[in-house]
Amino acid sequence: MSTTTGWLFDLYARGNEMVLWFAEEGGGRLRLVDPFEPRAFLGGPAEDAAACLRELGRRGDAAPEGWTERTDFWTGRPRPVASIRVLRAESWTRTLPRHAERFPRVAWYNADLLPEQCYCFERDVYPLMRCRVEHEAGRLLSLAPEDGRWAVDYAAPPLRTAELSGEGSLLGSRPRLRSLTLAHEGRTVTWDEPGEMLGGLQRALDELDPDVILTSGGDSFLFPVLFALAERTKFPFRPDRDPLPQPREVRTDGRSFFSYGRILYQAPEYPLFGRWHLDRKNSFTLAHDGMEGLFEVARLARIPVQRIARRSIGTGISSIQLGMAWREGILIPWKKTAPEAWKSARQLLKSDRGGLVYAPETGFYENVVELDFVAMYPSIMSRFNVSPETVNCPCCRNERVPEIGYTICERRAGLVSRALRPIIEKRVHYKALRAEAARTGDKGAYGRFHARQDALKWMLVCCFGYLGYRNARFGRIEAHEAVSAWSREMILRTREICEARGWHMLHSNVDCVWIVKPDFREEEIPALSEEIASETDLPIALEGIYKWLAFLPSRQVPDRPVPTRYFGAFRDGTLKYRGIECRRSDYPVYIKSAQLALLEHAATAPDAAGYRTMVPDFLAKIEEWERQLREGEVPMEQLVIRQSLSQDPEDYTGHGAQSLAARQAAQAGLNLHAGETLSYILTSAGDRDRSRRVRLTALADADTSPDPRAYIRLLRRAANTVLWPAGVTLDETDPPPRKKPRRSSATTRRPGQPDLFEQHHR
Amino acid sequence: MLLTRAACFAFISPMSSASPHPLPQRPSSLRDAATSAPPAGSSLSLEMPRRAASAVLGGLARAFLHERELYCVDGANVFDPYAFSQAARVRGLSGERILDRVFVTRTFTIHQLQAVVEEMLPPRGGEASGPVVAMLGLDHLFREETLRAAERGRVLAAVMARLRGLERTDTRLLVTYERPPPRERFWRPMLEFGTVRSAVRPGTAKGEFTIEGYGNGTDSTDIQHLLAGGDRLLEALPPGAEGGAEDGLRPPVHQGAPAHGRGGERSPPDSIRCGADGDPP
Structure with a gap:
């Protein structure tokens, strides 16, 4: 041993x-x-369950363990169920539906969890x-x-990381690689010959034995191409560390799906065995919070790193709930069947609402105070015991939920509420550690704790959505509605408290309020926060005091205010902006950077009057940027427009830039799907020949040049947002006539040219 | 303001030859199905764009809600109280009052849908004359791509079997669904359901739709009659039922409302108009 x-x-x-x-x-x-053989349970009519057990045993898919009792999630009462051990965990996801079809009256519990999850739940272990x-x-x-899952000071293992990248073409039916590069600890190896790529990479992997292979696009492009190449050339390509061969299906098509009204694309998955392949482009957590955030989520969710990296953040919070249920002997239903109770249309009208928004009073203000509830929705769920099984429980009658009168159970603590509590506390702890690191100037610790708390923030953000998500095991629409009702009530109470103390509310948006009061003293704010926290039983914090703040009107209807379209500078000079061009993903970097440069300059203004005196500076900068665009001095990559496809490219029919680019992609044979990102350049926006108006970056060549008029229009639109508080508007419809642009090979920033985003913006 | 959604218009068209599926030889008339006590085996099936469901339902509200309650099983998250009450108000009903006589349950998985039809229908505690059950967007959840073919087939069969069972009670059924892909045998049980079948088509202008009646024996004027608010129903209402907003059954008072035929006469095809501000135009 x-x-x-x-x-x-x-x-x-x-x-x-x-x-x-x-x-x-x-x-x-x-x-x-x-x-290890995962354990599952089945219930339902006894004769059906018995027949199913016999069939499972006869086929060798599972071994019955006998009848036992587990807790029913909805009632909290014990329920007799038959326990089974799954004998072939790998194929269980395929065999389970067949048995379920054959015995439709059998209810399955804990049956469709990942074997790795079951192992972690049962052995009480977790990745890392x-x-x-x-x-x-x-x-x-x-x-x-030797450490705890909820520990905050754990150490991550030292890992050997290699970065794999490749250049190639997605055009045509068979994607091709032109070159392949592996970077490891400062060394870089590149293979240009297709015949050498696989052999070279295999030798490098054998020699370096990296723990992690990092890619950008490895799932959608690199690995499928490498595996397809290996299949074609009969090369024994083994990127895994596990010496045993792993069966793989080479796929290039992922799936498109809707989430919060947007269509997203999930690339196919190419995990490795014994080492990790992590694709930045196929991992929300890795892209947002790096390895530290990913480790945090994997540890809490008890899902292996490669798998959780490729799942939505909701999978993490869901897995925490599943693990808690598992450990407490609560049955986890396979299929969600609990229906919504009948409610009258009038009740529906009351309950089916989101958070409360008071439209902002459009204008330019000084000395605005912003107060934010801290993790409002998770806090409501945790403090008010909002969980699917506690809302409108059969045992209590208290009509506690404001406005809609739902009852909250007083006898049971809800599973979702209990699962959230330690996450909220852990995040608070991380934020305190981050503040300490900032105080001591420990940049490493600051980055680590920031990434971890941010990963937890995303978990908390989506826990509310998951309550109403149709596929969430522990979701229920009434619980979702109860949380929203509480949030509305709390904003109303907040407004009343503020007004009672002489404040005027300019705007509120679900969980934050913007208030003003003539000649207020900063010392008043802690007392105000305390009173709000005490009245609402929810934590609230000062986000900051703006020296100036602009609530912008709608672009389409100028006399109409728009929530979450504002920008302002706090007293410490930090900018905060929402809903304006520099936050939009479909604006070119150059335009976004230009707008941000104007805002950064404006952030030095001490007040509204100082802001207005800066207009000549703004105009001078804008003029210079327009000149750069006209003279073709802006590098092409800074003018690329990236837009997410809302449907498959061939389904676009309009004549807007995105439609034209999408059709160009379809005609060129680019294998793009709804939810994927399309990159193009505006080349001749007014051309009668519509096909010349835009050019995909994948098809750009030496003759491709941007249309300065089109970009100047975008620049002026972005500039007008910043100029609005000063009452100045540039003409967006009639930019100066086009001059023949000089093609530029510049790739670096020129003097006066706006820089990319900086870190201190909120 | 209660009613804020965009305007909607409905026009009645003559029978269309483009019937998406064959009808029974002698279906009950729609009027029978919708304005009188339901004979056994009566049900109405409407193929329509999902978003039209609430407005169409509101258009049918006068007939459906007469001495009855309306229970909506919303499988596509399309029931919109605003659009419903707006359309109902144009038919002469008080939008707010009728909201208390309409009950909704939303289903988000086919298993929830199955649970609702098997465990919650017919609804208990309804009024004596038998409730109306509207299955809105019946097809929607079955279109989920991740469902296994066998699973969705089994659940659809179970749901349709239960609905056929309900036809034998005094429950009146309305089923709505979107046009399924042609030649998919899977949808047959749903397409063959309903003693009266019809279709709602988008109109040429935004917010318009057209209800078609087609097939032997199905009278488009019956549908017109139904949409016009059921003038016979109006005659049959108890005294005071037309008294105004408080009773929930206020008669139409606006000029643009459908002209109702009297004593069996039919008016020309007419429209339902819902003003964007909630007031009748």
Whole structure:
């Protein structure tokens, strides 16, 4: 028997075993196996369940363990269920639906969880857990944790990371690689010959043995192309660390799906076995919060890093709830069947509402105070016990939810509420650690704690949406409505308190308020916050005091205010802006940077009058940028417009720039899907030949040049937003006549040219 | 302001030859199905764009809500109280009052839908003359791409079997769905459902739609009659029922409202108009 200390690096099911990889403290990597058969339960009519058990046993898919009792999620009462051990975890996702079809009256519980999740729940372990391992002959004997899942000061394992990138073409039916580059610890190897790529990469992987292969587009392009190339050339390409061959299906098509009214695209997945492949373009958490954020989510959700990286953040919060239910013996239903109770249309009118928004009073203000409720929705769920099983429970009658009169259970603490509480507390702890790191100037610690708290923030953000999400196991529309009702009530109370103290509310938006009061003293604000917190039982914090703030009108209807379209500068000079051009993903970097440069200059103004005196400076800058556009001095990459496709390219029919670019992509054979990003340049916006108006960046060549008129129009639109408080408007419809642009090969920033975003903006 | 949605108009068209699916030889008339006590086996099936559901339902409200309650099983998250009450108000009903006589349950998975039809229908505690049950967007959840074919087939069969069972009670049924892809056998049980079948088509202008009646024995004027608010119903209303906004059954008072035929006479095709500000035009 041997003993080692390290981190649980990776785990995946293979047959009726769990393969576990450990990153040892000394740098070694250890592969162990642990026999494991996930446990599931089935209920329903006894005769159906008995017949199903016989069938499962006869086919060898699962081994019955006998009848037992578990807790029903909705009633909290014990329910008799048959326990089974899944014998073939790998194929269970395919066999389970067949059994379910054959025995439709059988109710399945805990049946469709990932084997890795089940293993973590049952053994009470988690990815990246620091642990002491006892093993013998490749088999795990025992695993003793050396840190806690809720610890805030844990250390991540030192990992060997290689960056894999490639250049190629997605045009045509068969994507091709022109070159492949592997970078590791400052060394870079590039292969240009297709014949050398696979062999070279394989040798490099064998030699370097990286833990992580980082890519940008590895799932959608690099790995499918590499595997397809290996298949074509019969090359034994093995990017995994696991010595046993892993079956893979080479796919280039992912899936498009709707989320919060937007269509998103999820690329196919190419995980590795024994090492990680992480694709920045296919991972929200990695892209937003880096490895530290990803580790935090994987540890809490108990889902292997590669898998959680490719899932929505909601999967993380959902898994925390599943784990809690599992550990407490609460049955996790496979199919969500609990229907919504009848409600009258009048009740629906009252309850089916979102957060409360008071439209802003359009204008330019000084000394505005912004107060934000801290994690308002999760706090409501946690403090007021809002959980699917506690809303309108059969045992209580208190009509506690304001406005809509739903009852909240007084006897049970809800699963969702309990799952949220430690996350909220952990985030508060991280924020305190981050503040401490900022105070001591420890940049490493600051970045680490910031990433971790940010990952938790996203979890908390989506926990409310998950309550109403149709596929959420622990979701229920009434609970979702109850949270919204409470939030509206709290904003109303906040307004009353503010007004009672002589403040005027300019705007409120779901969980934050903007208030003003003539000649207020800063010392008044803590007392105001305390009173609001006490009255609402929710934490509220001062976001900041603006020295000036502009609430902008609608662009389409100038006399109409628009929530979340504003910009302002706090007293410390920090900018905050929402809903304006520099926040939009479909504006070119150059225009966004230009607008931001104007705002940064404006942030030095001490007050509204100072802002207005800066107009000549603004106009001079704008004139210079227009000159750069006219003279063709702006690098092309800064003029690229990136837009998410709301439908498949061939479905576009209009003549707008996006439609034209989408059709260009379809005609060129670019394999794009709804939800993917389209990149193009405006080349001749007014051309009668519509096909010449835009050019996809993938098709751009030496003759491609941007249309300065079109970009000047965009620049003026962005500039007008900043000029609005000063009452100055540039003509957006009639930019100066076009001069023949000089094509520029410039790739670096020129003097006076706006820089990319900086970090201190909120 | 209660009513804020965009204007909607409905026109009645003559029978269309473009019937999406064959009809039974002798269906009950729509008028029978909608304005009188429901005979056994009566149900109305409407193919329509999803978004039209609330406005069409509001157009039918006068007939549906007469001494009855309306229960909507919303499978496509389309029931919009604003659009419903707006359309109902144009038919002469008090938008606010009728909202208390309409009950809604929303389903987000086919399993929830199955649970609703098996466990919550017919609704208990309804009024004596039998409720109207509207299955809105029946097809919607079955279009989910991640569903297994066998699973969705089984659940649809179970749902349709239950609805056919309800036809044998005094429950009156309205089923709405969007036009399914042609030649998909999967949808047949849904397409063949309904003793009266019709279709709602988008009109040429924004906010317009057209209700078609087609097939042997299905009288488009019946649909017109139904949409016009059921003048016979109006005659049959209890005294005081037309008294104004308080009773929930205020008669139409506006000039642009449909001209109702009297004593069996039919007016020319007419329209339902809903002003954007909620007031009748």
